[in-house]
Amino acid sequence: MKFLNRTIFFLFFILSVSSLQAQKKSKGVHSSSKKEKGLIVHKFDPADTSSIVRFPKIDFKNINVISDYYKPAKLAEISRLKKNKQWDKFMAELYDYVSNFGIGNFIYDIDKIWQLARVSESKGELELAKDLYRIIIKHYRGDLQKALNHYDSIAYFDKVLYASIEDYYRLIEKRKQIDTLKPPKDILLDMGEGVNSPYDDYGLTISGLNDDIIFFTSSRNQDTSKIANDIKGAKENEDIYISKKDHDMDEWTPAIPFKHLNSKFNEGSPCMSRDGSKIVFARCSSPDGLGDCDLYITYKAEDSTWSEPKNLGEEINSYAWDSHPAFSRGGDTLYFASSRRGGFGGSDIYYSVLDEKNKWGKAKNIGPVINTRDSEVSPFPHPKFNVLYFSSNGQLLNFGEFDIYKTYSEDGKWSEPYNVGPLVNGEGSEFYFTIDAESKWLFYAKSVELNNKNLDLQSFPLPMDAKPNNTIRFSGRIIEPTTGEVFKGVVTIIDLDYGDEVAPRQTFEDGTFEFDLIDKRNYLVIVEGDNFFKIEEMFFLDGDMDLELKATNVSKVVTFKSIDFAKGSSKLEAKMENNLHLIIDFLVSHEDFNLRITGHTDSDGDADKNLALSQERAQVIKDYIISYGGLDNTRVEAIGMGNTAPIVENELTEEDKHKNRRVEFKLFRPGFE
Structure with a gap:
């Protein structure tokens, strides 16, 4: 059965009151004090708190006490502090005033929350500012774009960047x-x-x-x-x-x-x-x-x-x-x-x-x-x-x-x-x-x-994402280990122990990503992008974890250590397959790319035989990639260079010969080389 259709339609929700609707009415959560019965209290240690659990830095204690809060003398003092640019006292007094709001104030006095958000942002109290902008976005009844712009500017890394569900x-x-x-x-x-x-x-x-x-x-x-x-x-x-x-x-x-x-x-x-x-x-x-x-x-x-x-x-x-x-x-x-x-x-x-x-x-x-x-x-x-x-x-x-x-x-x-x-x-x-x-x-x-x-x-x-106990943060970064270049891509997590489904996410601009997972489980992380080979890595989650994932840029000529033929042989070995599948997966996912495979040998032996051997090795790899990936033959080139393009000109050691005896892979867009 195909996975959950993202267009889950059951829009029988009716917004107008009807006497014939015991359930089908839109509308209806609990914020009580610790003294009230029924509250299930769980203490979150800040070290264990993930991005899911964010408690606002402002509490509105009068919500069920008064309908609205209005103190002219306090407002006059707040206005005086603002006029005199006494920003610390202004922020403190305004915070106290706003925290006393009743429900009515969220309709008539939202501008005061806006002022508090702006001064909090300017004073570097970004977490408080984020909370206040969230309140404004939820309750303001006018044009929200200004608040959304401010919120986006300081809360970029708080977002959950879900990838396309098609991925x-x-x-x-x-x-x-x-x-x-x-x-x-x-x-x-x-x-x-x-x-x-x-x-x-x-x-x-x-x-x-x-x-x-x-x-x-x-x-x-x-x-x-x-x-x-x-x-x-x-x-x-x-x-x-x-x-x-x-x-x-x-x-x-x-x-x-x-x-x-x-x-x-x-x-x-x-x-x-x-x-x-x-x-x-x-x-x-x-x-x-x-x-x-x-x-x-x-x-x-x-x-x-x-x-x-x-x-x-x-x-x-x-x-x-x-x-x-x-x-x-x-x-x-x-x-x-x-x-x-x-x-x-x-x-x-x-x-x-x-x-x-x-x-x-x-x-x-x-x-x-x-x-x-x-x-x-x-x-x-x-x-x-x-x-x-x-x-x-x-x-x-x-x-x-x-x-x-x-x-x-x-x-x-x-x-x-x-x-x-x-x-x-x-x-x-x-x-x-x-x-x-x-x-x-x-x-x-x-x-x-x-x-x-x-x-x-x-x-x-x-x-x-819907589990009640996925409160452990798993984060990472996609980076090229030699140059420090960061990559953007789509990250998918697979729960290997229980099979719980995890929605894929995009990376941020700096190549980082975050998931909230359940502790003490084995997972597989898969990362795909347009300019690096797919990354697959297994890990066991034991508390908050940050993982650096090493990426290989596809725009460069790439060699793999596993692609190392026996001397004089053009036979593929099982150890080569994992890296060949990186190439196959990329070509399947990126139909606008072609591949050039170039075979090289060391200087031992006859030059003509070396040229033929290098061509055979490149062709064997091409045939495997074409066959396994179901690709059009024209998308992959196989070229043998023999010993005509060595990395080490004068081979003095076996290590020198090993460096020259290689297969290179070049992914490219036709017409854009």
Whole structure:
């Protein structure tokens, strides 16, 4: 099966509120203090922190305290300091003022964040400046180009330069031919007829002790009554279904309705606590609802029956759309998405924490690092790691519409969201996803027809960028060892132990690159470019690693130590093949290049015989390259020079003769030599 199509279309995401949508609404992550229950705290040692985990250098402590912050006296003092060019005090006072912002300030006072970003940049506080420019880019509602230009000028090496996904597909095809490497896993697997139906199936959550139970939303229960047919869209009836994994057959059992939760209204977006004791789901247009869609909870009794679903009340629900619930690992924090007023954008992610009396606390906004002026939805706390996944169309790096991101927590803060990469995110929208406890599989919905019709549930192996524990930095540089010349290219990593897929990346202008990988594994790094031979090197990752990869420039005449024929022989030996394949790979990947092979001998023996022998050696190499690479014969020349072009004119030693006895390779573009 072809690897994950980058155009993963399931754009059933609807931006307008509808009473017929328990799940299909855009909008809904958690920034609490350490004292609040449910926060999974993991301390990051700076020495272990990779580029994935960047905690902002400013904290907005008033987000859930006040709607906006306004202190005229402080503003007057800040203005005076600026006028007098007391830049250190100006920066300190402005930082204090901005850190007190409420949500409203991100709409009306974004200019103050801009001022702080500029003075931070001018004072050399580049990490703070980067954080502030990121905030501006996420929340400013005007022309962003100026902020983007400033950010790009100081954050070039913070970017993730993903290579073209076609490079990945090409490598995938090649890996199928290499017996020594693990081939790619099967990707994008339909969950089967027992789960999927001819109608939309989406909004999956996975639970059970062995992740062997799934709950999902389906519109298969169509209302075919005359009244429904007369009302456009009325026959769409969302219900919750359940399926269990048959481990003997390695398949999911036929889905059945979760009758206790379903009603004549629309239900969807179910989530179960890890201990299996409670389920929260969305119900729309119910008479006891506070808004369009509300969150309800049901508890499991000792006899395995479920209590009557109860509206979670005004502490959590609002007059608007509330959906996409998800429990923290301990089940005492509930994340969800809401389109209520007073947020940062179209929909925000909120959270509520259980108090000592087992009551859900007032919902809080997760804050401006994660929520943006656009929409955030589908929060999903990882069941084992302190990582929160969510979907957004307002973050800095975006491949399509809504993409999946991840963020790490520490001391009540969330790290800068990280796009999980093009092997998950495509040109469409990705949300309603779930990851199993072992971080092996990702589940979400995908349209198998045009116009986002017939959504089906799919699963595929979780790639490296989406893993919760790929927090070890592997970096390197491509360099010519004798001249110090650096090269640009495409770098691909292959996980040799577990086969986790890693999206390829481009190098920076200085020939450097970075990946975030999982520690204590064996990897293969492959580097390809237009002006050097492909590099392949295996390594074992044991903590942060920086590797210098030595490149050979193809624009020079190249000789290989392995291309050393036995005296008087023109027979190819196995030791020569690796370097010959460097040539073959380059010619296959660069169709505008030709190759000239020149054979040379030492001065021993008859000159005419030496000329013939050198021609034979060059021809044998040409025949091998043409045959193995499937190349046109005209792209490779074979020339024998005998002993007419020695490196050492007067051969006095065997070493002198060895230097002269060589085969040279010259890659060139016809007409550009």
